[in-house]
Amino acid sequence: MPLPQLRLPHLAAGVTLLLLACGDLPRNAPESAGPAAEDAASFAAARERMVADQIEARGVRDARVLAALRRVPRHEFVPERDRARAYRDGPLPIGHGQTISQPYVVAVMTELAAPGPRDRVLEIGTGSGYQAALLAELAGEVYSIEIVEPLAERATATLERLGYEVHVRHGDGYRGWPEKAPFDAIVVTAAPERVPPALLEQLAEGGRLVIPVGDLYQELEVHRRTAEGIEVERVFAVRFVPMTGEAQER
Numbered sequence: 001m002p003l004p005q006l007r008l009p010h011l012a013a014g015v016t017l018l019l020l021a022c023g024d025l026p027r028n029a030p031e032s033a034g035p036a037a038e039d040a041a042s043f044a045a046a047r048e049r050m051v052a053d054q055i056e057a058r059g060v061r062d063a064r065v066l067a068a069l070r071r072v073p074r075h076e077f078v079p080e081r082d083r084a085r086a087y088r089d090g091p092l093p094i095g096h097g098q099t100i101s102q103p104y105v106v107a108v109m110t111e112l113a114a115p116g117p118r119d120r121v122l123e124i125g126t127g128s129g130y131q132a133a134l135l136a137e138l139a140g141e142v143y144s145i146e147i148v149e150p151l152a153e154r155a156t157a158t159l160e161r162l163g164y165e166v167h168v169r170h171g172d173g174y175r176g177w178p179e180k181a182p183f184d185a186i187v188v189t190a191a192p193e194r195v196p197p198a199l200l201e202q203l204a205e206g207g208r209l210v211i212p213v214g215d216l217y218q219e220l221e222v223h224r225r226t227a228e229g230i231e232v233e234r235v236f237a238v239r240f241v242p243m244t245g246e247a248q249e250r
């Protein structure tokens, strides 16, 4: 199963050190305030380390994005048995052959999408709901499409339980969500071999489409709609699960 793993050869040594630094969460807090409070404090500390060591240290600077990453409880979006690993520097399985992406990749994609407080944002590939929750912290309205029905159902339940208002739809995101277009930002978290034309059509002027494009290995691309047309920027190599459904039939 291909996992969404960032490949930055020049960071390899640093990444190894970070992995060594990100051990199991501390479980033995002094003077118990109850197991739930201990867990909450441990997860908060792990989240703070994740943001500082994996994200800020690698150059993500947007203060709103960093603050949102500090708020969203990533451990709530992974299966119970993996909660202690939720803040580690890598993707994790979420069932059905799918993954929650590496925190750094989620952060970079969010920074590139630059969701403003009044923006309408579309995500393709809800997965666990983590990226959608982050977008909901930053944008005005968030829509998200997931092709695997049990994942769409679980993400909807998780987002509701945590109080995030995200409109999740089960279906193929290849053609976007035309009834809700145009979008100020579209974030795609599964890789098609070519950019789906409907997603470009559904970008508002000034809108940003952040998408991994390619076969086994992909480039993370940003497509910006300007008054003159579409501008494309290639950011770096990434590895995401493939976009399934219509994208694979074409």
Ligand SMILES: C[S@@+](CC[C@H](N)C(=O)[O-])C[C@H]1O[C@@H](n2cnc3c(N)ncnc32)[C@H](O)[C@@H]1O
Pocket: 004, 098, 099, 100, 101, 124, 125, 126, 127, 128, 129, 130, 131, 132, 145, 146, 147, 148, 151, 171, 172, 173, 174, 189, 190, 240, 241, 242, 243, 244, 245, 246, 247
């Ligand atoms: C890397 S995972 C998503 C991670 C997710 N954003 C998160 O925060 O957990 C990619 C997701 O895209 C979904 N997916 C793949 N092809 C899709 C398609 N055509 N339409 C909608 N979702 C799709 C997969 O089922 C998978 O859940």
